Amino acid sequence: MRVLKLDSGYNIGVPPASCQMLEPATSIEQPEQILVDQDRSLPHLSIVSTGGTIASKIDYRTGAVTSQFTAAELMRAIPGLGSIGQYRTVQLASILSENMTPSLWQELARAIYQEIKDGAEGVIVTHGTDTMAYSAAAVSFMLKTPVPVVFVGSQRSADRPSSDNLMNGLCSARAAVSDLGEVAVVMHQTSSDDFCAIHRATRVRKMHTSRRDAFQSIGSSPIGTIAYPSLEVNLTADAVRRQPIEPELADRLEERCGLLQFVPGLSPDILAAYDGYRGLVLSGTGLGHVSTTWFRQLGSMIEDGTTIVMTSQCLSGRVCDRVYDTGRDLLKIGVVEGGTLLPEVALVKLMWVLGQEKDEEKARMMMTMDLRGEAPGRSAHGL
């Protein structure tokens, strides 16, 4: 069988007898020269590699996928990159993204900051998809950027005919030379190879384990698209544009922060596990609720200096504790309403806010403000 990759991204098998090879398939080896053949008239881009599927191949020992490519190898694997920009590559890590940590987020933010200081006109971060949204949100808070910082990954490894690494890689490079001026995630918008979406780093979530269009902006639209294969970029009016400013880095994080999902009957005893934490995000039910049996313990944690932020496990919509009696009681004991913050983004933001601001009242205030597009205003659907 010969395997052909279709425009849709899927593959089709053709019996060898029914087709004729017109030229030998040597293209896999050719792109190696691209690194030396960079077009010096093109924009300066940096590729910061952290690992993940976009930089992975099959481990033929176990049959499983491991993270092995370097950023340079990635450029060889995606030949079209060479006609979009000229590249520097920085290999920060080579891990599957479930092993990312807040310390690595900090290293990442510092590396990106340095690349921009050193003249990068756009930065591409290759990242495993599992925790890419967390890292992108973290960098978004830590770094004020004048240029595009584009996170990209792939859901299926390069050796698979349905891999999304080629298209995502090219689209991310195109986004990195666009007029964008914020941190974003670029991934397949549909299950076909027709568009990539540009998601705001603080509104995106991986919503499917395996689909190529797993990444979705929650409660707001993507801030742009990139058509494929034309690579035409369309930014929405909402997308932040390039600005003639210096990059700013504020990379302190308070790691003693947790995220806890409330489930029916969960004993407030579980809160003891967060003793000594400076911040706790609750993923409550509905408009932002937990059992009334939790109020006393939550109250004393708040008195002891823990900042507690209420989000909703619904993911979409606004937390509003003013509607029901019980919610009003939560506000009375000092729980901070998370507004439209995604629970995971609320956790990352809380780590960052508590890292920046020692004054509790100011920190609480910052949690309710919209700093990086993470907390868009009341939607048309309202309450």
Add this chain to the structure above:
Amino acid sequence: MRVLKLDSGYNIGVPPASCQMLEPATSIEQPEQILVDQDRSLPHLSIVSTGGTIASKIDYRTGAVTSQFTAAELMRAIPGLGSIGQYRTVQLASILSENMTPSLWQELARAIYQEIKDGAEGVIVTHGTDTMAYSAAAVSFMLKTPVPVVFVGSQRSADRPSSDNLMNGLCSARAAVSDLGEVAVVMHQTSSDDFCAIHRATRVRKMHTSRRDAFQSIGSSPIGTIAYPSLEVNLTADAVRRQPIEPELADRLEERCGLLQFVPGLSPDILAAYDGYRGLVLSGTGLGHVSTTWFRQLGSMIEDGTTIVMTSQCLSGRVCDRVYDTGRDLLKIGVVEGGTLLPEVALVKLMWVLGQEKDEEKARMMMTMDLRGEAPGRSAHGL
């Protein structure tokens, strides 16, 4: 201003000067007699009331919403119910649903079981929307039912012009006299008053804090729809139909079960909080991952007899730990793959499975089987 409720469910204000009242608005008082005027030729339905917004009104003392109606009052509030069935009402609780507990799930399952034994041809459970999906899933596991068991709630209280209580209530009654033979959730399918969806109890999730169409079937389609106002029911081929069987109750639950979402950098020390738990559902990243730093502690918990089930915080798609090295290691230490189980449903199922089955190996096996439509097979998108 006169306020008119539109077909879309929203209201419009009309200046009094521009309209004329043709008859006095006394209809609010009339329905009181419906309870005595039941049509004895109609199907026997039971309404089991647990509270929630569908049974709530404004507390004019605080301005907030409290849960105060009884099931009988609910029937008065929704006059059309009387032409669909004749009703018995059982008031099990009057709480906002964040205060539901596994013990109340058991009481609920027993009450529904008793109603069916006593001749109910369909059961309607009114429930707060916050944790309705959890309760419905729990009842689905505990009770094998020959007749429809329909959970219904409302996102906006009866005193609000955009309330969904009337339409949801009527649609739930219509579903309760339909050919359905499983536990389901009936709520608005769109943001207009045109259709209610019938969701399988084990595949539904509240996905928005406030929209009337907040409930969505995840990773599968609703098992039916009810048109409004015609109340025509359409069940899909996939929906379980009424069966001439006796109801079966298996109401033991193991409450020492938890649900924990993994986030980057989360220390495995948190697992100590689940010491003594018999079951733990992990809401991992992507295909079902946690940091490799967790493996040793997870391994010893499993050796100590805790059943650990991996689900994905992506919500959609299948957990498959066979793809990456790290996932294969998780399987080796004995983590159970949660397949397509929603994290919350996995928790409820684990409580139920460990309540039924003391043999660890058999319990693990049951967690991977599809017992109540909770774990549909590989989707067309596959892996």
